[in-house]
Amino acid sequence: MKKYYLLFVISTISLLGYGQEKIKIIDSYIKEIIKINKIPGLALGIVKNDKIVYEKYYGLENLEDNKKVDKNSKFRVYSxxxxxxxxxxxxxxxxxxxxxxxxxxxxxxxxxxxxxxxxxxxxxxxxxxxxxxxxxxxxxxxxxxxxxxxxxxxxxxxxxxxxxxxxxxxxx
Incomplete structure (x- = not known):
């Protein structure tokens, strides 16, 4: 049983490491897009199996104040x-x-x-x-x-x- 548990833990850790590497790539990409397009702020969410598995917030809600983007920020989506x-x-x-x-x-x-x-x-x-x-x-x-x-x-x-x-x- 310990053998299977150890295998599960090692597998989980390796998957988390793999997931974290992907997160770093996504984060780097988002920061580059923000810079290139001069985006004041955005919220990123990754959903898997109907659950939010990752969320991160970048920049400011709008250009009028210094309130940072957070989970309660609202963005106009217009067209x-x-x-x-x-x-x-x-x-x-x-x-x-x-x-x-x-x-x-x-x-x-x-x-x-x-x-x-x-x-x-x-x-x-x-x-x-x-x-x-x-x-x-x-x-x-x-x-x-x-x-x-x-x-x-x-x-x-x-x-x-x-x-x-x-x-x-x-x-x-």
Whole structure:
């Protein structure tokens, strides 16, 4: 039994050493990326089997103060969420739950008449023509979808659906 225990301990130590070497490589890489890209701060987490197995914090939360990044730091991800949304849409397509050709009106009620033929594909490709809420000072991104749709339905379409491309926050 002692023999197996000793073998387990030696194996574990060697694995930890191997893991620590990888951590050093990752840490060195992150520091280089921070330097090259002039990133004020970031949080790194390594997840394995749904558990955080390593975490490290670098730099400052923002350029306005000297608060260091920690486990409670919040970062704005802005349009990165569009990538996540796209992946989610395509996962639903793979499962047969929606299609790029589906009209948005299949999933959202009370859309303006002009929006009825906007397809999922138009939203993802910014070719919907629906009004972009960022162009209107009285529309906040924090309001409920129904309120935003109601408010934007009073505006004209920016162009005919599918005929142009224009980056548009409302699409997402």
């Amino acid at each position: 990165t969420t569009k990538l996540i949304s796209n992946v989610s849409v395509f996962q639903l397509i793979e499962k047969g739950k929606l299609s790029l050709e589906d009209n948005v009106s299949k999933y959202l009620e009370n859309l303006p008449l002009e929006w009825q033929n906007v397809k999922i594909e138009n939203l993802l490709s910014h070719s919907s023509g629906i009004p972009d809420f960022v162009r209107y000072e009285d529309v906040s991104g924090n309001i409920k979808n129904e309120q935003m749709i109601n408010r934007l339905s009073k505006e004209k379409m920016e162009f005919e659906t599918g005929n142009e491309f224009r980056y548009n926050q409302t699409n997402y």
